[in-house]
Amino acid sequence: MTVDLDWENLGFGYLKLPERYISYYKNGEWDNGQMTQDATLHISESSPALHYGQQAFEGLKAYRTKAGDIQLFRPDQNAERLQKTADRLLMPQVPTEKFIEACKAVVKANAEYVPPYGTGATLYLRPLLIGVGDSISVKPAEEYIFTVFAMPVGNYFKGGLTPTNFIVAEDFDRAAPYGTGAAKVGGNYAASLLPGDKAHIAGFSDVIYLDPATHTKIEEVGSANFFGISRDNEFVTPLSPSILPSVTKYSLLYLAEERLGLKAVEGDVPIADLDRFTEAGACGTAAVISPIGGIQFKDRLHVFYSETEVGPITRRLYDELVGIQFGDIVAPKGWITKVE
Numbered sequence: 006m007t008v009d010l011d012w013e014n015l016g017f018g019y020l021k022l023p024e025r026y027i028s029y030y031k032n033g034e035w036d037n038g039q040m041t042q043d044a045t046l047h048i049s050e051s052s053p054a055l056h057y058g059q060q061a062f063e064g065l066k067a068y069r070t071k072a073g074d075i076q077l078f079r080p081d082q083n084a085e086r087l088q089k090t091a092d093r094l095l096m097p098q099v100p101t102e103k104f105i106e107a108c109k110a111v112v113k114a115n116a117e118y119v120p121p122y123g124t125g126a127t128l129y130l131r132p133l134l135i136g137v138g139d140s141i142s143v144k145p146a147e148e149y150i151f152t153v154f155a156m157p158v159g160n161y162f163k164g165g166l167t168p169t170n171f172i173v174a175e176d177f178d179r180a181a182p183y184g185t186g187a188a189k190v191g192g193n194y195a196a197s198l199l200p201g202d203k204a205h206i207a208g209f210s211d212v213i214y215l216d217p218a219t220h221t222k223i224e225e226v227g228s229a230n231f232f233g234i235s236r237d238n239e240f241v242t243p244l245s246p247s248i249l250p251s252v253t254k255y256s257l258l259y260l261a262e263e264r265l266g267l268k269a270v271e272g273d274v275p276i277a278d279l280d281r282f283t284e285a286g287a288c289g290t291a292a293v294i295s296p297i298g299g300i301q302f303k304d305r306l307h308v309f310y311s312e313t314e315v316g317p318i319t320r321r322l323y324d325e326l327v328g329i330q331f332g333d334i335v336a337p338k339g340w341i342t343k344v345e
């Protein structure tokens with residue numbers, strides 16, 4: 006049923022699978038889309054995606070359940086977010102049904118690459134929307150490609166549920182106050198490569214960005230959202246228009262309140278007030294929940310629960326979320342889409 010891979014030791018890397026989905030937008034409409042074995046895109050050298058960053062992406066996972074079924078976690082949320090990103094960059098929306106059907110088709114066609122239950126690994130799906138065609142002037146493309154490809158992945162941050170340390174970026178922002186921080190676009194990532202590289206060289210797993218306007222409040226990690234557990238049992242995540250609205254974060258806000266009995270709060274997280282938290286973490290589809298051991302800010306390392314052990318509430322949130330994703334725990338209504 007599955008191919009022979011070292012499932013337990015997968016990292017987060019590209020693997021060229023047999024099949025992917027591709028659809029073209031021309032003359033104001035999407036074609037029906039099709040599966041292809043061609044993993045190379047053939048696009049005009051003048052494509053706006055290449056020159057002016059008119060591109061967007063998504064990330065979601067397919068999970069193998071104990072019974073051997075395959076399921077997606079909240080794909081409608083990714084479809085809606087891609088639509089919002091498309092609006093921001095004047096790209097055509099991919100309808101939710103087309104998005105979900107494309108994801109399902111790619112999972113089905115590569116089903117033997119969906120990792121076995123119990124390995125912790127998943128099939129990561131990467132939907133991509135790019136402006137293409139012959140057009141060198143600074144205006145929206147007239148043609149677009151929507152493609153979805155996939156690869157089996159393990160943990161994004163090395164260590165999984167082992168805490169790692171993060172460092173606050175003091176000289177860099179990932180997004181501007183009214184810029185594209187809330188859109189899932191490659192440009193935000195291009196801007197984060199240099200600070201990320203500096204953080205890695207200094208021994209940190211990633212960067213924490215502060216709000217670009219005042220540099221006093223935590224915004225997010227370069228590729229994941231931040232959360233803290235306060236001393237009075239609140240699950241706290243930053244609220245800001247320049248944060249990428251994480252599906253994982255909103256799922257955790259719900260689960261924290263409904264299943265763990267915490268108070269879920271979206272609000273300001275002043276960097277000067279980290280003492281209010283007993284635990285902290287980074288969350289996202291790729292990161293799942295990565296506990297934050299400590300945050301380096303200026304010359305001080307603020308340690309939360311422990312630099313080596315995950316805190317009890319973070320562990321419970323992780324177990325609840327991952328249990329739902331792999332089908333071991335009953336999901337809130339509408340969160341799971343069966344593939345086959």
Ligand SMILES: *Cc1c(COP(=O)(O)O)cnc(C)c1O
Pocket residue numbers: 064189225226227228229230249250251252253254288289290291
């Ligand atoms: C995709 C992404 C996240 C995580 O969002 P999820 O929907 O939970 O996967 C967080 N921050 C940034 C910058 C992202 O691009």
